[in-house]
Amino acid sequence: MNEQIREKEVRLIDSEGNQLGIVPVMRAQEMADEKKLDLVKVAPNAKPPVCRIMDYGKYKYEQAKKEKESKKNQKVINxxxxxxxxxxxxxxxxxxxxxxxxxxxxxxxxxxxxxxxxxxxxxxxxxxxxxxxxxxxxxxxxxxxxxxxxxxxxxxxxxxxxx
Structure with a gap:
């Protein structure tokens, strides 16, 4: 995420989910900084890698919340x-x-x-x-x-x- 991305070009998706095409990493990072969001690599194995502009902290929180909710719905059988x-x-x-x-x-x-x-x-x-x-x-x-x-x-x- 952010400065840890080492590729020269990435396929960029903005925060609303619209594809912005293939963009140099520096330009993608600038766009993320303008919106005060993070640039996160979503599909690292794709050619070129796919990155998304998102609030990474919020994303992690929602993932943890979903995981906790799915655990709550599980029935443990002893x-x-x-x-x-x-x-x-x-x-x-x-x-x-x-x-x-x-x-x-x-x-x-x-x-x-x-x-x-x-x-x-x-x-x-x-x-x-x-x-x-x-x-x-x-x-x-x-x-x-x-x-x-x-x-x-x-x-x-x-x-x-x-x-």
Whole structure:
């Protein structure tokens, strides 16, 4: 921008967006100074490079404002994990499903994991039944995104909210 531009000629665009054609850099800088604005290189790879007369501080401020606005509109989805065992009791699974329903209603994904220990690895079907029961109990708030899958000693399933 301004005196940092080293090319001899540039294609110039004024502050209203009108093209002024190919102009020597010194003349473009003088025109920017007359309007008390900055000469900013917009397309440095073009032949000749494209420069624009603008208020650079205002431009940077508006870019930061747009970026902040776009971040504000983003919805961050967190993954909450709930761990179960194949031998989980009825009351414990009810407590865990209530917690999962709260997570799903607040817009988060839920990763449900059944961890197998020792000889439980021989009975992975029981873990799958626990996960299917869990999915059925949370069916009013969420649906299965990824079906139960055994990975090492853990069987995992992902739930997402219905809305």
């Amino acid at each position: 993954i909450k994990e709930i761990r179960l065992t194949p031998r989980i009791d009825e009351h414990d699974i009810v407590v865990k499903t209530n917690k999962a329903i709260k997570f799903l209603q607040s817009g988060n994904k839920v990763k449900v994991t059944v961890r197998f220990k020792g000889r439980e690895m021989g009975h992975t079907g029981i873990g799958k039944e626990v996960l299917e029961k869990f999915a059925e109990m949370t069916s009013e708030a969420g649906i299965i995104e990824k079906k139960p899958k055994l990975e090492g000693r853990n069987m995992t399933m992902f739930l997402v909210s219905k809305n």
